[in-house]
Amino acid sequence: xxxxxxxxxxxxxxxxxxxxxxxxxxxxxxxxxxxxxxxxxxxxxxxxxxxxxxxxxxxxxxxxxxxxxxxxxxxxxxxxxxxxxxxxxxxxxxxxxxxxxxxxxxxxxxxxxxxxxxxxxxxxxxxxxxxxxxxxxxxxxxxxxxxxxxxxxxxxxxxxxxxxxxxxxxxxxxxxxxxxxxxxxxxxxxxxxxxxxxxxxxxxxxxxxxxxxxxxxxxxxxxxxxxxxxxxxxxxxxxxxxxxxxxxxx
Numbered sequence: 059x060x061x062x063x064x065x066x067x068x069x070x071x072x073x074x075x076x077x078x079x080x081x082x083x084x085x086x087x088x089x090x091x092x093x094x095x096x097x098x099x100x101x102x103x104x105x106x107x108x109x110x111x112x113x114x115x116x117x118x119x120x121x122x123x124x125x126x127x128x129x130x131x132x133x134x135x136x137x138x139x140x141x142x143x144x145x146x147x148x149x150x151x152x153x154x155x156x157x158x159x160x161x162x163x164x165x166x167x168x169x170x171x172x173x174x175x176x177x178x179x180x181x182x183x184x185x186x187x188x189x190x191x192x193x194x195x196x197x198x199x200x201x202x203x204x205x206x207x208x209x210x211x212x213x214x215x216x217x218x219x220x221x222x223x224x225x226x227x228x229x230x231x232x233x234x235x236x237x238x239x240x241x242x243x244x245x246x247x248x249x250x251x252x253x254x255x256x257x258x259x260x261x262x263x264x265x266x267x268x269x270x271x272x273x274x275x276x277x278x279x280x281x282x283x284x285x286x287x288x289x290x291x292x293x294x295x296x297x298x299x300x301x302x303x304x305x306x307x308x
Contacts, residue, residue, distance in 0.1 A: 079210065080118070081266040081280035081294045082246045084230035086210040087171025087199040089120075089157045090128040094302030096120040100278075106290035109140035111186075113150065122302070126162075130155035130175075138186040150181040151188040168202040191220045197228070206236040211246075218253050227251045242268045247285075260287025266294075274300050 079085040080098060090096050098118035104111050116134035123129045136150030159171035175195040181188020197214025211231030218225050227250070234244025249261040266280030281293040 079232070080296055080298070081268065081278040082232050082244070082264055083248050083262075083292075084211050084232045084246045085173055085197065085199050086201045086232075087157070087159050087169050087173075087212075088201060089126055089159050089171070090122040091302060092122045092125050094122045094300065097299045097301075098278075098296045100294065100296030103293045104290060105292075106288060107141070109138070109143075111138045112136070114147075116150075118296075120157075126159040126171075128157050130157060130173075134181075136181055136187045140186075146185040146187055148182060148185065148187050151193075152178040152180045154178065163202065168200045170198070170200050172196070172198055189218075189220065189223075191218075191223075193218055195228075207233070208236075209233045216253070222255050224252055224254055224257070226253045240270045246282075249286075258287050260290070261285050262287075262290070262292065264292070264294075276300065 080100065096119070099115050100113070100118060101115045102112045113134040114137050116132055116136075119131045120128050130153070132153035134150040134152075135148070137145065137147045139145040153175055155173055155175040157171060157173040159169055161167065161170035163169035174197075177189065177193040177195075179188050179190050179192060183190030194217040195214055196216075197212060199210060199212040201208065201210035203209075209232065211229075213227065213229035216226045216228065228248065230246055230248025232244055232246035234242055236242045243266070245263065245265045247261065247263045249259065251259045262282055262284050264280045264282030266278070269277045271277060276298040278296040278298060279294065281291075283292075284290045
């Protein structure tokens with residue numbers, strides 16, 4: 059039963075719906091600085107008529123391996139709690155990726171980059187904790203800043219093998235404003251096509267914020283809901299450490 063209901067709950071809990079430019083689903087093309095690190099301890103939640111799913115928590119690591127390039131890992135503890143059935147909890151699908159920016163921002167041009175992601179089927183699909191197949195997402199992202207305002211967005215194509223599954227498209231956009239040196243707030247809207255046969259596409263929004271506790275410690279959160287398609291709620295919360303040469307932890 060858990061295996062059958064997992065696609066309905068959206069249990070590809072490898073988090074590229076986080077997948078993304080935390081705390082948003084839509085991503086940006088800006089990589090981590092060369093030889094610097096980002097380390098997130100985060101939780102992502104989703105709820106619809108069939109129950110709850112998400113990560114509790116997941117660890118995300120990004121490392122600036124070269125100028126304009128960072129390497130990416132997400133290691134999730136996943137859960138699925140169907141409305142009718144037993145809750146399952148365990149290691150989910152592992153996400154690997156590499157973000158590369160090939161156009162830097164100028165006065166007139168946005169920065170442009172890509173962030174291919176691979177989901178490895180390390181979660182137990184029989185318990186609804188993974189997809190059971192290698193999945194790939196190939197996006198293109200753009201970003202431009204105007205004073206305290208920044209906007210980014212783009213889209214991509216996801217390869218979703220497996221019986222009853224469908225490849226899918228994603229498109230999204232985000233707008234944020236730096237309110238002070240410590241606080242940035244924003245909102246996004248994004249659309250996804252169906253990931254399984256007989257499924258429905260949906261359009262969702264999130265509002266979010268990033269609060270800088272210090273130069274290296276940050277709090278991130280977002281929450282939102284469906285505005286088209288099956289009704290669902292999603293939320294994300296994380297503690298982030300950023301550090302590297304000349305930027306020690308504190």
